[in-house]
Amino acid sequence: MPRAGGLYFESHGPADSPALILSSGLGGSADYWAPNLPALAERNRVVVYDHRGTGRSDRSLPPRLRVGDMAQDVLTVMDAAAVESASLIGHAAGGAIGLSLALLAPRRIERLVAINAWAAPDPHFARCFEARLALLKACGVGAFVRAQPIFLYPSRWSSANHARLEAEEAVLIKHFPGVESLQARVAALLAFDIEARLVEIAVPVLLIAAEDDALVPPSCSERLARGLPDATLMRMTGGHACNIAEAESFDQILSAWLAGALTEGVS
Template identity: 55%
Template sequence: MTSLHYEVHGPSDAAATVLLSSGLGGSAGFWQPQLGALVEAGHRVVVYDQRGTGRSPDVLPGDHAIAHMARDVIEILDAAGTARCHFVGHALGGLVGLQLALDAPDCVASLVLINAWSKPNPHSARCFDARLALLGALGARAYVEAQPIFLYPAAWCAENARRVADEVDHAFAHFPGEANMRARIAALRAFDIDARLGAITAPTLIAAAKDDVLVPWTCSQRLADGLHDVTLDFMPHGGHAHSVTEAAAFNRSLLDFLARVSTPAVPA
């Protein structure tokens, strides 16, 4: 059993399970653009709300770390009756996948890392400093109003103004509290496994958008340079959440990768 909220979608007899881990927002709802495509392709899919967010309420300790989040995934896999998964993570969720691949490699059949990173960088640090300053000085409403600026391209925000406004309202209504948000941001800012990338052997799809204003695409290139079995999918645009803004193209890449790594090798 687990106190964390999780959902299982798709056929119970699927050969493999895909687990989706979202970014800083922590919500299973982030994956709505992928869920239908994965289930239609025959995958069993697990989504969850991360500890201290959404339907997994908790008070996070000040020393909350990505390693704790990786242990939460093991707890969810156990509760879902799954020993091994194809792990798909966006940003912070990608860090969780990297940590899981180091701490419990037998749990990870493959990794999909979307606009993720292996060590801190000064540009993202500046962005988080600004977001934390907004949170401290003006509160949660100002923090969530600024969130789309970091997630989506400006043109997409303008063309989807109603959707963006609804997302902001939803984020404000379900804001996890300043202390939890600060603990989660501190965890991702402290994450650094750059020197250990070579120990990760799971086949990995690295997906990034080159116009991401929060995480430089070069962080994804750094992952590609340090990992062993890598497939690259760099898009020219789409922003930090390009799995949302360019969902059709991203889904094709994701499904192609999963089909390849799920196919048993033919003996020589």
């Protein structure tokens, strides 16, 4: 698969179709989007990538990593994939990256989808990040990975998908980005604050907020909706990783919005 500037990426779907860039959350892996790829790649050219410092991408990070650096990496991938402009779909950290990119290079972003994202630090998710890092430092990678579903999925979904989560656990441990890398990525996310600049983001933005998200409160999406000039706020269930736990509902909402069928604005 191709690489650009140390970044691993993949392209799926018809090459002459509208381009979608998918950016995952804290884990940073392109594989996060596997449940959504089949539906999205039917009518779109979908580009997924591993964030710098994670997965198959270069594991070294710049000093004092910022979300703006992560947004610049998206431009690197777009240039290498010969994508002049695209719609960007970002989950959590990926949503922050998309918002940053809409400020950094507005002509490259046609539309933005931000799933359980935020524009400024929130006390609840800061507490969650602190607890997860403390678990990592005190108990190691295995305990950190084993606890991850508690933050990502509703308890009913985790129970019903226990075997799947058990199988994924070994893979996540094997490809863990490292303690220092994870700390740097969390620090960048906690420092991200563009709330005062939301009015500058002119592209249409679909905000998807899971009411049962245990990590990022829906109020973060509500604050985004109030600050963005052109926002559509849709609510789901399915926890923080609602695009996985409720993949069919997510794909329907996303397809309708990309086709222009969701126009009711902020709910």
